[in-house]
Amino acid sequence: MHVLRPSRRSAAVPLVLALLAACLAAAPARASAPGRPGEVRGYADLHSHPMAYEAFGGRLMCGKPFDPDGIEEALRDCPDHGLNGSFAWFENFTRHGTPFGTHDPTGWPTFADWPAWDSRTHQQMHHTWLERSWRAGQRILVNQLVANRQLCEVYPLKRNACDEMDTVRLQARRTRELEALIDERSGGPGEGWFRIVTSAAEARRVIEAGKLAVVLGVEASEPFGCRTIGGEPQCTRADIDRGLDEMRDLGVSSMFLCHKFDNALCGVRFDSGTTGVVVNAGNFLGTGRFWRAETCTGAAHDNTIAPAGGLGDVLREPLRHLGMAGITFPLYPSPPHCNVAGLTDLGEHMVRGMVDRGMIVEIDHMSVKAADETLGILEETGHSGVVSSHSWTDANYVRRVYRLGGMIAAYGSPADRFVAEWERNKRHHDPRFAFGYGYGLDANGMGPLPAPRADAAANPLEYPFASPADPSVRLDRLRTGRRTWDLNTDGVANYGLVPDWLADVGRAGGPQITADLTRGAETYLQMWNRAEGSARP
Structure with missing residues (x-):
């Protein structure tokens, strides 16, 4: 999850308002054809938040990724935004840099003003949009179950409690409810394209069947209650051990230790400006x-x-x-x-506990001191399960991640900038391990999605286009309800435009970046399999 980025036009606002703003159509899919014998083929998003609507008290984000009564119920604006959006002060501040403004709140079926690449509080991951990305070749989604107690407590509207682990449990339950809904609409249990997986082997079977492997991750600011008050930790080693066991039982395979605020586990990588x-x-x-x-x-x-x-x-x-x-x-x-805060003794205990359980360690958001110490533990234990999933670690650690057999995914940005980051990172890859590249779109993470490319008017993505992952799949402009979106003018307004963005990335970076992106799923599976090999008997 990215921090919110107010506009440079931001006027002075009360501290609480500033804190709130800162804390936070395709042919049917086929089974993936392997790029090399025994390999799967497909894109990997290692960092997005389909269930974030239940976080932060459950009233901050408008709309849901699914509703049993259909899309018209799922994609509704928040009632508190008002008849013309004038009461949507949080949306206005994070999108326009001022608490004052208006937007069309209608949502389905017109979508006049939302979703949009720069709208932070409106649902971006309705399951029909995710389905379009799957049909175009996405094969892994890491669903980061996200929570932030501090933002929840200061935001005035709530329908959920602020306990971070309760929020994680709720989002895991909602993910299984979505899986069941898609199964029901696909012929019965196990028949749907959206499959929650808990091991590399299970994920491989799902992908070989042409479906989307959904990995559960956790991005919380205070995992297992591990906050500090006046420098004193509010959790114990026993709390961490019980928490990690519960997360594995819940199906979680990947975790962050800290996020935005220093906690009892590690210091964080600062936000700037x-x-x-x-x-x-x-x-x-x-x-x-x-x-x-x-x-x-x-x-x-x-x-x-x-x-x-x-x-x-x-x-x-x-x-x-x-x-x-x-x-x-x-x-x-x-x-x-x-x-000055690095990895604490409790943080080291958690890292070693994750290694023992064959889990994937996320190093984004760690301070450089904490990341250095964490990588040292992983090097000592020979643990490959390490990921930088959305460009939030120092570039000096990329080589160490690759030497461990870990994986790098870049934050979603316009095609030319994304290609430049791929070029920088690839220079450091270790030839002992497969190289595939991922992206961390951070959808519903209160950061911007990829904006329209600056030169899109002069050099547009042409429609229809062939999916880079499977040229037999051709896509025209995305249409939902009465709204049609075009990447060239709308950017990635919602998750359904991910295939358009990836095609644009391929145009900017050439066939090599396309090949690396389509090997993203295979590289992630190999890394995950090695991590499971570190698990304690």
Whole structure:
């Protein structure tokens, strides 16, 4: 999940408002033809949030990915947005940089104003849109069950409790309900294209049958209640052990240790600029401390936070010693900045517990100190199960991830920028392991989806187009209800436009990036299989 990015036009807003803003048609599918003997073929999204509508109290996001009564019930705007969207202050702030504004709230069937690539609070992953992506060649979706207690507590409207693990359990249940609904509409139990998987072998069987393997992940800010209050951890090793066992029983295969705020497991990778200021305020509200930063001495660094330099340089050492003693101020020395908080003893216990259970460790959102220490444990144990799923770790760690046999996925961005990141990352891959590339679209993650490419008017994606994963599948512009979307003008307005975006990526990067993306599913399965081999008997 990405942090919300207010517009540069943002005016000053109350702290609570700023904190809220910062915390957070195709032919039928065929069985995937292997690219090499024994390999599956297909795209892999390693980071999206189809069930995020149940997070943050359950009233922040509008619309649902499914409803038994149909799409017209699922894709409704939030009642509190008002007749013209003028009361949608959170949507307005995150989309336009001001709490004031309007939008057409109708949703189905006209979709005049939403979903849109830059709309943060409207549903982007209705199952019919996900189905279009599957039919075009997607074969893995990591469904990140997401939760943030702090955002839930400060947002005034709620229908769900704020306990993060309760939120994770609820989203897992909703995922199984969606699987059952698709089964029912596909001929009965086990017949649907949407299959929750709990092992690499099961995922391979699902993909070989031409279906979508759905992996459950967890991206929570306080896993198992592991927050800190005044520097004191609120969980124990026993809590972590019970929590990991429960997550495995729930079907979870991949987890983050921290997300946005420092917790009892690890320090986080800072957000920068104005966003960093308000997320830092959230860190204070949640933990009783502002972030603690020092000037980095190595190549890796966290994002720069403000204010920095000036008085912060004069008081560098006193601030550092006060921070280590638990007294913090939002005042920092000159960059590059590194979070002084790394992997705690409890965090090390969780990493080793995940290794013992054959789970995949997500290193995005960790401070560089925490990521370095986590990678050291994985190198010591020879554990391949490590992923950077949406461009939120330092580039200096890409080589170490690849040397472990882990996998990199880049955050969804316009085709030219996505290709540039692929080129940088691929230089570091380890030839001992299969190379495939993934993407982390972070749909419903309160970050933007890929915008229209800047030169799309002069160099548009032509419709209809052939799916890069299966040229026998041809796609025209996506139509839902009375709305037709075009990638060139609308960007990735919803998940149904992922095939269009991938075709555009292929046009920008050539056949090699297409080949690497279509090997994404196979590479993920091989990595996952090696991770399971680390599991304790």
